[in-house]
Amino acid sequence: MTHNTLPEALARQLADHFQQRFSRGESSRLQHGRDESVHAPQLPDGVVLAESTAEVALTVKLCAEYGVPVIPYGVGSSVEGHVLAPSGGISLDLSGMNQVLAIHAEDGDATVQAGVTRKQLNDALKGTGLFFPIDPGADATLGGMAATRASGTNAVRYGTMRDNVLATTTVLADGRVMKTGGRARKSSAGYDLTRLLVGSEGTLGIMTELTVKLYPIPEAISAAVCTFPDIDSAVQTVIQTIQLGVPVARIELLDALSLKAINLFSKTTLAEAPTLFFEFHGSPAGVAEQAQTVQAIADELGGANFAWATHPEDRSRLWQARHDAYFACLQLKPGCRCFPTDVCVPISRLAECIAATNEDIARVGIPIALFGHVGDGNFHLVVLVDTANPEEMGEAAWISQRVVERAIAMEGTCTGEHGIGLGKRKYMPLEHGEVAVDVMRAIKKALDPANLLNPGKILPPPHE
Template identity: 60%
Template sequence: MNDRIPSAALRREAPAELLGALAARFGDAFSTARAVCEQHGRDESPFDAAPPSGVVFCASTEDVADAVRLCAAHAVPVIAFGAGSSLEGQLLAVQGGITLDLTRMNGVLEVAAEDMLATVQAGVTRLQLNEELRHSGLFFPIDPGADATLGGMTATRASGTNAVRYGTMRDNVLALTVVLADGRVVRTGTRARKSSAGYDLTRLFIGSEGTLGIVTEVTLRLHPQPQAVAAAVCSFPGVANAVDCTIELIQAAVPIARCELMDAHAVRAVNAHDHLGLPEQPLLLMEFHGSPDGVREQAQTAQEIAAGHQGSDFAWADTPEERTRLWKARHHAYLSALQTRPGCRCVTTDTCVPISRLAESINDTVAEADAAGLPYFVVGHVGDGNFHVGYLIDPERPEERDLAESLNASLVRRALRLGGTCTGEHGVGLHKQEFLREEAGELAIDLMRAVKQALDPAGILNPGKIFR
């Protein structure tokens, strides 16, 4: 996997003149301390790279613009940092440079309840925003699991558990404030729900992983809090049964808000971590939003469909406490799995396929993983055809790294053959660059490179990501 880290010869270290200028401009908000740089030089990916030369703790769009302007004058890379929860190496300083920590940009600038929108700084997290909205009758639905920053979620085009009903960040971002590679500030989009005015620059920056500009403010679409919410859990004898049940739920037009798969390995891990006592079989976690009668009808329909696929131990709850207990399993799956093999690293992947090909994709993936004998777990937002596999490897055993990457390559290429994508929500980063080429083709890659060259001719914005 280390062959994805560019050669040390490509690193553009920050000169003393730049470090001095940053210290003069930002004072205590700039640090070159080794511990601070190392903290900002790693994420949840299995990659190891040298840390940045320094970290600027930005508190405003002006701070970001000034920092980028100084770095641009010295052709030194700039990497944006949010919660640090990326899984594909997006925030690693693989060509050196300065990291801009945006977590102090944590202001909710406006909540316009009548327009059902909010404008926030990039460092606001999704839980923070929903706490702010708690008494407004509105909520922001995108839930990638981690309490990620909304700037980071925009940069990686995040989605998560609610995407089957509410869409992804692409569908819920109306406007952006972005700092460009030369320090200029551009504002894209409007508060209107639709527009036909020119190129869609907002969606150009969504999912660009900090390679085209640094998002500093986001205007988001909000949704009404449902009158009633019910969560349900149901176990199945095999993964195939659970996936087939999901497909029938979608085809039956049940307006399900969340539909999450956990395989037996994931269930076993969360049982050990959270003492939940769930049957250690593949299960579906579901959530229904609507009126009290509508939610009850949805849950009953789901129970009937699940029974037709040998579903058992169907339980549902409509109180916040009961729902929290059921969803704790899904949100703790990743960290729980890591604890089943102390000292391990997790090579994670995510693909998304048409819902009709989901069962084939997951079944073949599970069969290959079982045959390989490497510890793994499967979770997925199966309501929209997206699932994740985590291969748990011993970082001191190169043969396990190679095996995990081989399994990952087979999984991704299977998704491409089935009409899917190499990444449903994690992004490209370092890990999926070759697969992006296979998926998109050379001409599309050339077009993407042309956009990058036009917006960042010196190549200072998060270099080494998306393209080699």
């Protein structure tokens, strides 16, 4: 399939059904052929705006008849090239499928269309006493979050999308509609197809509806900021907190460069030093006990300037500043792109991994910020590059490879939450072994024999 060569017969059928919701215009194709990654845009041949599972199934079935790839699209906030169209085809935009279909407050779950965003779901939950905790920062769609197995700042307490998707409605590569899972909290019935789909990045099926877990809003919430003399002291505080079993809801690490960027972008006045952001959930007494325990640990390791935020507006301002860190860092080098990478390691190896990574950062000339959800061993590098500068791109590729290979050597993973997409396919055999990758290829071939669902993502070609 070559670019811009959509079969006319297929184009006519899509135009007949979708009318103005089918486009071959360059601006629409460009919007759907790029994301937040450093990869150059790769445009689809057309864009379909779907509004129902039936429309997704029709589009996929028609594309299968003509051998045309289909790339699912949410809001384009991914950072590893997930929505790019290296083989052309149809970008299937699910953002219009944005209905909250059912809220079962008594069971603690909700069923939504894939285009519902996390903020939209939480708005719909107001008055129920429940919330959806998975928070990757961007206001991503639930379908996209499930496809990339997203997590975020709350994962240390509430888990990732893998732990919080109970059921799906999924369109397969031939257009058939499949239901997976159910609303029961556990099942021993057959293969766990829901978990197979969560994290598959649209390569095995297109999830159109999801049933997700909900949680009670904590009775008390308290947040704190604490600075440290160096990164290692901050990381050791995290490790001791987790190893003591303190049920902290969030622990975020930001280095001095990240804080500088946040202060400039968000107009905050946070100390520009290695810093931990904490949040505690529970009863008032439980939250107070957790906070005292963590503050004692931090004091022993040189932590200072504990600042508490117990008012909702103060907490919101604090976490909004944290969520803005990625875009804040981009402003440090106007006109740059971010060459992002994230890894995750066992918590006992976190300090060693970050220390070695900081040694690598000192060896390159490009700005690199380090922050992450260190409560579960996950951290990110925001590597700022001029994509037209081969030297900068080479340094970025070098440091990304160094941190990935180090994490895998420590029995960690090449990505804790960004996913594989196009960017990290080459690391799949290193992390999983050739046998496991062969099994993944076999699953892909069984479910998508013509390789039409988001082709080129996750699995490296056999010759790589």
